[in-house]
Amino acid sequence: xxxxxxxxxxxxxxxxxxxxxxxxxxxxxxxxxxxxxxxxxxxxxxxxxxxxxxxxxxxxxxxxxxxxxxxxxxxxxxxxxxxxxxxxxxxxxxxxxxxxxxxxxxxxxxxxxxxxxxxxxxxxxxxxxxxxxxxxxxxxxxxxxxx
Amino acid sequence: xxxxxxxxxxxxxxxxxxxxxxxxxxxxxxxxxxxxxxxxxxxxxxxxxxxxxxxxxxxxxxxxxxxxxxxxxxxxxxxxxxxxxxxxxxxxxxxxxxxxxxxxxxxxxxxxxxxxxxxxxxxxxxxxxxxxxxxxxxxxxxxxxxxxxxxxxxxxxxxxxxxxxxxxxxxxxxxxxxxxxxxxxxxxxxxxxxxxxxxxxxxxxxxxxxxxxxxxxxxxxxxxxxxxxxxxxxxxxxxxxxxxxxxxxxxxxxxxxxxxxxxxxxxxxxxxxxxxxxxxxxxxxxxxxxxxx
Numbered sequence: 001x002x003x004x005x006x007x008x009x010x011x012x013x014x015x016x017x018x019x020x021x022x023x024x025x026x027x028x029x030x031x032x033x034x035x036x037x038x039x040x041x042x043x044x045x046x047x048x049x050x051x052x053x054x055x056x057x058x059x060x061x062x063x064x065x066x067x068x069x070x071x072x073x074x075x076x077x078x079x080x081x082x083x084x085x086x087x088x089x090x091x092x093x094x095x096x097x098x099x100x101x102x103x104x105x106x107x108x109x110x111x112x113x114x115x116x117x118x119x120x121x122x123x124x125x126x127x128x129x130x131x132x133x134x135x136x137x138x139x140x141x142x143x144x145x146x147x
Numbered sequence: 148x149x150x151x152x153x154x155x156x157x158x159x160x161x162x163x164x165x166x167x168x169x170x171x172x173x174x175x176x177x178x179x180x181x182x183x184x185x186x187x188x189x190x191x192x193x194x195x196x197x198x199x200x201x202x203x204x205x206x207x208x209x210x211x212x213x214x215x216x217x218x219x220x221x222x223x224x225x226x227x228x229x230x231x232x233x234x235x236x237x238x239x240x241x242x243x244x245x246x247x248x249x250x251x252x253x254x255x256x257x258x259x260x261x262x263x264x265x266x267x268x269x270x271x272x273x274x275x276x277x278x279x280x281x282x283x284x285x286x287x288x289x290x291x292x293x294x295x296x297x298x299x300x301x302x303x304x305x306x307x308x309x310x311x312x313x314x315x316x317x318x319x320x321x322x323x324x325x326x327x328x329x330x331x332x333x334x335x336x337x338x339x340x341x342x343x344x345x346x347x348x349x350x351x352x353x354x355x356x357x358x359x360x361x362x363x364x365x366x367x368x369x370x371x372x373x374x375x376x377x378x379x380x381x382x383x384x385x386x387x388x389x390x391x392x393x394x395x396x397x398x399x400x401x402x403x404x405x406x407x408x409x410x411x412x413x414x415x416x417x418x419x420x421x422x423x424x425x426x427x428x429x430x431x432x433x434x435x436x437x438x439x440x
Binding site: 074 | 187188253254256257259271394396397398400401402403404407408409410411412413414420421422423425426427428429431432433434435436437438440
């Protein structure tokens with residue numbers, strides 16, 4: 001537990017000092033008080049600028065299926081973290097942790113993504129001022145990145 | 148050292164904004180680069196060359212290269228970085244414009260509009276310079292550029308408003324001076340923090356390359372419409388590796404964000420940075436049903 005807290009605090013320290021280099025601030029689009037986990041199946045992938053998007057079909061408790069959009073960093077940023085475009089494909093099951101959009105749409109900031117190969121990567125836009133994610137703190141130590 | 152002592156130190160570092168790489172090094176005993184360094188966006192001060200700056204065949208310092216930010220530039224993206232308390236000398240009109248930017252205006256850059264000058268000078272993003280015989284070309288990460296001619300001392304008469312302004316340049320010994328007027332009257336933020344910039348702005352950039360590993364600028368900003376007096380902003384970049392260069396980035400390719408973005412840059416901390424000081428992402432966040440979705 002103590003180790004987990006230390007890693008979390010290190011994550012805060014890292015993200016606190018990140019620079020304003022994102023395409024937009026986290027706060028302009030997402031709600032830092034509404035963390036959410038999506039567990040679903042990929043239906044579309046957009047490996048694009050200024051952000052990459054992937055779309056998940058997520059089952060709700062009533063048996064319905066809702067499509068969610070997940071916003072990630074741009075392709076160059078994701079690649080530098082070791083997340084290549086071939087790491088996900090349509091039909092893959094993903095677990096994505098992030099934050100809900102402020103406008104109430106089914107859109108999240110995909111800050112932590114568990115890939116099909118078992119790696120967990122930081123999917124957000126570095127330096128957007130968003131809440132810290134301990135998985136971003138020490139990727140080499142946690143095995144979260146190939147870098 | 149006890150774990151809780153380490154934790155308290157890290158929390159303090161987080162609040163004070165001390166370079167995170169140092170915090171992590173102390174906590175883990177490993178040399179772990181910060182995220183920006185891991186992503187190749189920050190230069191490596193320890194490896195920056197102190198050799199004399201290269202020169203072009205005509206004797207000017209050669210600014211050509213791929214230039215990356217430094218941990219020493221704090222807070223990045225804040226044009227008031229060098230002012231006491233990061234407080235800008237806003238006029239009443241400037242305060243009103245800032246209020247509009249914070250409450251009504253979506254960040255122009257997130258709408259894929261050129262940031263312009265001096266915002267690009269305050270950005271954390273790397274950039275390239277290609278220096279020719281009679282001009283200096285700046286290439287920015289969002290695939291924007293500006294080209295400034297040498298030895299032009301007079302601005303165009305009634306120039307068309309632009310985001311980089313009507314730019315003229317000349318050499319003063321080893322300093323390249325860029326003098327810019329004629330900016331847009333809207334859709335410009337002077338920095339990442341949403342501070343305002345008017346069409347009355349006059350920016351004077353003084354660029355030097357003190358050695359091979361560093362590039363420096365001092366910008367004098369004079370905008371009587373929004374600021375009571377002129378002020379300065381300065382910073383230094385670190386030379387990237389020879390094989391580093393800008394890559395394609397088309398901002399308007401898939402700007403899904405646009406329909407979802409609200410106004411302003413987000414919260415501004417007392418240390419002049421943007422962002423949240425809230426709890427990290429939980430290990431297992433709730434499902435959408437927790438929010439009725």
